[in-house]
Amino acid sequence: xxxxxxxxxxxxxxxxxxxxxxxxxxxxxxELNGAVEFLFxxxxxxxxxxxxxxxxxxxxxxxxxxxxxxxxIKNMLFPFKVIVAVxxxxxLIGQFKPDLAIGFGGYASGAMMFAAWMRGIPVMxxxxxxxxxxxxxxxxxxxxxxAVAYSQMDRFFPAAKIVxxxxxxxxxxxxxxxxxxxxxxxxxxxxxKKTVLVIGGxxxxxxxxxxxxxxxxxxxxxxxxxxxxxxxxxxxxxxxxHPNLVVRNFIYEMDLAYAMAxxxxxxxxxxxxxxxxxxxxxxxxxxxPNVAEDHQTKNALALVNENxxxxxxxxxxxxxxITTVLGLLxxxxxxxxxxxxxxxxxxxxAAQLIAKEALQLVNTHxxx
Numbered sequence: 001x002x003x004x005x006x007x008x009x010x011x012x013x014x015x016x017x018x019x020x021x022x023x024x025x026x027x028x029x030x031e032l033n034g035a036v037e038f039l040f041x042x043x044x045x046x047x048x049x050x051x052x053x054x055x056x057x058x059x060x061x062x063x064x065x066x067x068x069x070x071x072x073i074k075n076m077l078f079p080f081k082v083i084v085a086v087x088x089x090x091x092l093i094g095q096f097k098p099d100l101a102i103g104f105g106g107y108a109s110g111a112m113m114f115a116a117w118m119r120g121i122p123v124m125x126x127x128x129x130x131x132x133x134x135x136x137x138x139x140x141x142x143x144x145x146x147a148v149a150y151s152q153m154d155r156f157f158p159a160a161k162i163v164x165x166x167x168x169x170x171x172x173x174x175x176x177x178x179x180x181x182x183x184x185x186x187x188x189x190x191x192x193k194k195t196v197l198v199i200g201g202x203x204x205x206x207x208x209x210x211x212x213x214x215x216x217x218x219x220x221x222x223x224x225x226x227x228x229x230x231x232x233x234x235x236x237x238x239x240x241x242h243p244n245l246v247v248r249n250f251i252y253e254m255d256l257a258y259a260m261a262x263x264x265x266x267x268x269x270x271x272x273x274x275x276x277x278x279x280x281x282x283x284x285x286x287x288x289p290n291v292a293e294d295h296q297t298k299n300a301l302a303l304v305n306e307n308x309x310x311x312x313x314x315x316x317x318x319x320x321x322i323t324t325v326l327g328l329l330x331x332x333x334x335x336x337x338x339x340x341x342x343x344x345x346x347x348x349x350a351a352q353l354i355a356k357e358a359l360q361l362v363n364t365h366x367x368x
Contacts, residue, residue: 005032005362006096008121009057010041010112011104012048016128016271020351021104022055023168024126027355039096041089043108062088064107082111089115100124100362103139110135117142122365124358128167128270131298132156145361147354149270149347150302165354166347167274174348176255176279183260186253187227187246194329195225197261197281199251200234205267207317208286209234215322220244224329227257263328263335265321268296268311273303273345280343282335283309284324286317308341 009025011017025038042048044061052059064085065078089112093101101116103109103125113123117139125143127136130150137156140146146157147165154162184191196219200208209230219226220242227246230237237247251257258264258279266272268287276283285303287296303309310328312321328334347353 003035005036005100005359006039006098007036007358008039008041008093008096008098008101008112008116009104010101010109011106011126012042012046012108013106014269015047015051016269017104017106017109018042018048018051019170019271020126020128020168021102022052022057023170023351024102024104024354024358025055025057026171027168027351028358031352031355031359039092039098041092041108041112043106046108060092062108062111064111082107085111086115090119093119093121099365100358102126102358103136103143104128105133105135107135110138113139113142122361124361126165126354127153127156128274129295129299130302131293131295133295134292144365145357147357149274149350163353163357165357166345166350167270168351168354169271169275169278169348170254172255173258173275173278176258179256179259183256186256187225187260189225189227189244189246189260193223193225193244194262195227195260196325196329197257197264198226198228199264199266199272200228200230205231205286205288206234207314208265208267208321209237211317211321213237213240214318216240216245217242218322219325222326222329225260227251227260229257263325265325268300270299273299274347274350277308277342277345278348280339280346282328282338283342284321284328285309285311286314286321287311289314303342303345306341306344307337308345309338 009021011021038057040052040057040059043064049061062085064081101121101123103113116123123143124145125136125139126147128149140157146161147163149167225244229248229251232249263282264276265284268285285300287300300311304311312324
């Protein structure tokens with residue numbers, strides 16, 4: 001007889017799938033005082049294979065990847081990869097004997113959740129975006145519960161299964177706004193100047209980075225600080241130097257970056273939006289055009305329509321982004337309005353809500 005609950009968690013490919021999955025695992029551990037075992041399942045060679053073990057959880061990689069947008073011989077392997085991934089998932093379930101499977105999106109999640117459903121394991125999925133991803137849409141009839149971050153998701157999922165939970169964020173973000181002094185010391189910037197935080201993405205966002213590279217002096221010459229996360233793929237900015245400028249490939253101390261920021265410029269990924277809603281900063285979104293079904297634009301419009309963010313299209317960034325930033329920096333009323341409205345999207349207890357729904361699903365399944 002098992003003395004601990006066993007849960008399989010699957011999701012990956014991007015931080016937007018991985019970090020919420022880790023946050024929920026941590027919330028379940030806390031809820032059960034550690035009486036739980038997890039097995040994470042991801043895709044081989046993707047970032048979850050590094051990030052999940054760093055968080056202290058075991059992970060198994062599946063041989064699975066998405067369809068290429070362009071014509072590619074790799075697409076011919078896709079059906080074979082799906083079959084192999086489902087079979088391996090079936091075997092993993094037999095070995096681990098989970099009480100529950102939770103999917104956070106991505107192709108590995110699709111294979112694992114489908115195998116769990118076939119083996120009679122209750123399935124729960126979490127959709128981070130305002131427009132559902134293809135994997136979760138395919139799983140809508142297999143899942144017992146669907147946790148979502150946005151309202152009106154009954155366009156994609158059966159209304160009776162939906163639970164509005166929000167997107168889980170890292171715990172250090174929850175207290176970010178109390179860390180201004182630590183942020184000033186860390187970034188070594190003049191705290192009397194307003195600070196713009198530009199999040200170019202962990203891999204880099206070429207349009208944002210090129211725009212900043214061409215125009216950053218407009219911000220520093222106007223007396224503003226600029227913190228710029230540019231990713232690894234824009235080495236041209238590595239040599240820039242100015243007392244009002246901080247350039248990093250990646251900022252691990254995002255809590256301090258948010259604490260320092262007066263306004264934020266970001267892609268419109270679900271995780272970034274969830275974090276910025278928690279810290280309630282005026283936000284300018286530049287949705288990436290290179291994502292499935294243009295879901296970042298849909299995420300951005302969900303906020304823009306509620307006066308919770310401004311949006312600059314990627315194609316217009318070089319002409320409009322710096323002007324929009326300078327305009328917002330000079331308009332304190334607009335800053336206050338945006339901050340107040342984005343705060344209404346904040347779900348600081350999202351991880352706990354998902355954990356409780358997951359455990360309730362286990363109990364209901366056990367009774368039945």
